[in-house]
Amino acid sequence: MSTRTPVACLRDHVGSTVSIAGWVHRRRVLKSVSFLVIRDRTGTAQAVFREPPEVAEETVVRLSGVVAANPQAPSGAELRDPALEVLSTVEKRPPFPLYRPDVPASLPVVLDNAAVALRHPALRHRFEVAAASVAAFRRVLDRAGFTEIHTPKIVATATESGSNVFRLDYFGRPAYLAQSPQFFKQAMVGVFERVYEVGPVFRAEPHDTARHLAQHTSLDAELGFIADHRDVMAVLREVVAEMAGAAGPGAPEVPSDIPAVDFVAAQELLARHTGEDPRGEPDLAPAHERWLGEWAAREFGSEFLFVTGYPMAKRPFYTHPDPARPGQSNSFDLLFRGMELVTGGQRLHRHADYSAVLGEAAGDYSDYLDAFAHGMPPHGGFAIGLERWVAQVLRVGNIRGTALFPRDLHRLRP
């Protein structure tokens, strides 16, 4: 194929003959002149024709011709009367025009037609932010000596939460899809000290909410030789700052010291300033998280807020208690714009502590407990939901809008 010029570079070639290739983003036929706007992965550029070219929008074309400067053209330059070659025709029109600045379609229309709908630059942009965010996550952890791992997604027991797991037929035996890499990443702290994994996790979420998916991409990290959960929060702060820096316009500022509020203090704030009294409840309701998000913005000018010290009662069994207050835990949530974005904390690391909390159930966890029988350092970690991060950064109301092909209670296709 002849050398192809990215359309974003067109203005660097004024006066030269170039070849561009892409999709017919828009076709406009005026009385004396016609335009094709060509879209490639770098942007859009316009070509001007005396005779209207007979190509439908989304046709894949190559245009070859001389570049002329035009300050009014989207890329500052345009092709004038180029030779046009059709690389691939279309059989169907898109379900909505892809060239409108906004997306003139409902979420179900977008999701049902993802293969073509995601070509809309505003929708595509969400996934460019996702890719840049994941790269930022890895960059920070690579610098800090973490090792990337890949753990099984098929597991023998539905251990972590018991419910909400997908069952599958594994060569005639029952098996389950992993809800998280939790047990594996903890065991791998024993091998690598510091690990991360970017991968799919699966929850058979029976509720139709705007913030849950049956499959999402989890950015998991776990590190050993910590003093307590605050060492984990410090790493998380660096990760989130780099992710925000990579997300471009709309991304939040991450304070060098993210404000933190203790769970009990947060409940007292809520009791004092809202009509409700959540004291004694073991967890925060979404409305409480929203109020705390607004409070942190007001008090600290921060869109991020750590809530620490959640009651042990509502945290998973592997959570490390606060040595000074055994009913509270060395765990945290990170709220971003009033929504839980990250859950993390210090884990139990002594075999005897696991035996004590699991009691009779220890047998179900024998594979998991093996790592702790062989000496594990104090450790902790966190998990960031990628789709939720992008949705909050770009203010997309429904998490289905930040998964390429979302899976939920009703949706298994396309």
Added chain:
Amino acid sequence: MSTRTPVACLRDHVGSTVSIAGWVHRRRVLKSVSFLVIRDRTGTAQAVFREPPEVAEETVVRLSGVVAANPQAPSGAELRDPALEVLSTVEKRPPFPLYRPDVPASLPVVLDNAAVALRHPALRHRFEVAAASVAAFRRVLDRAGFTEIHTPKIVATATESGSNVFRLDYFGRPAYLAQSPQFFKQAMVGVFERVYEVGPVFRAEPHDTARHLAQHTSLDAELGFIADHRDVMAVLREVVAEMAGAAGPGAPEVPSDIPAVDFVAAQELLARHTGEDPRGEPDLAPAHERWLGEWAAREFGSEFLFVTGYPMAKRPFYTHPDPARPGQSNSFDLLFRGMELVTGGQRLHRHADYSAVLGEAAGDYSDYLDAFAHGMPPHGGFAIGLERWVAQVLRVGNIRGTALFPRDLHRLRP
């Protein structure tokens, strides 16, 4: 926690008091002196004691003391009579000594005890090579303008090969684990032009072989606006060269031009030089791949060999035919040390071509075909099996040795 010095940096602190932390890798008690070898993620270092410390191997400890130069010590320096603090005790002995240079255990013992066995530096090294290889894969593709994607692992139809899929219960409906991101990555060429994904793929492989797993990590790439499969091979060559460069000792040299042999010519070579005559067969047997690997090493001094032009009969339906020889395809395998490491090629990109090859079955693929109805450029891609790559680079005989927690016909735990 007080500042911790990585053991690999010990020699930089001769004369100073430092704190190191890690696992008791080895304990040696001699008549007048005792040694602890401490392992952390950076290596091993020795501490010398007048009185033998009572700690079992794999105990997690912190040692604080003065660093003394000692050219005989593994890291060129050692701690003399440091203060010892136990961070975590052990309940069990490892199934084999972790300090021996070789691994004195069979593969099943390693796999059954992965959480502790992988602490052996030689076993851990395999996964450091895996992590470096994946980083190299991404680095090359990021530079070339690829976008990272995350696609569904739960799919509605068992389309790609029909057999060897895992079935699962999806909210009461049948669903399947994805055997590859093939259809999704092709559709995403329509959005991003160039995409890659690193993720798990699932095959219900009913045979017990040394080179197949029920779950493996697939490094998938797909790119648009190619002339033919040779543009894909050129990208793949860059990827493999970077991966080899990252793999360290034992890694192969990747020629700037990897030798390529046409499938028909390869069969003629085999007929001429081996006792067999495979001409007319639609695929190469593993023994033939091995012979071709040796031939390429002899003829070209290359551990890599492309075989191109496989018969259409044995390639998946989305394979693009060779326009000059319609029975042959624009596809390739990349053999590495005589084993298929990568499969790839140019794909069909015209909706009408899919309709023609699928015929009546087109309805089963309607989600997939949607992308092609909306204009898709000529494109192609490839998939590298991560575990197989590491096994071949490090000459590990069984692919189970390069997965942290392998899954196969018999193995669903730990």
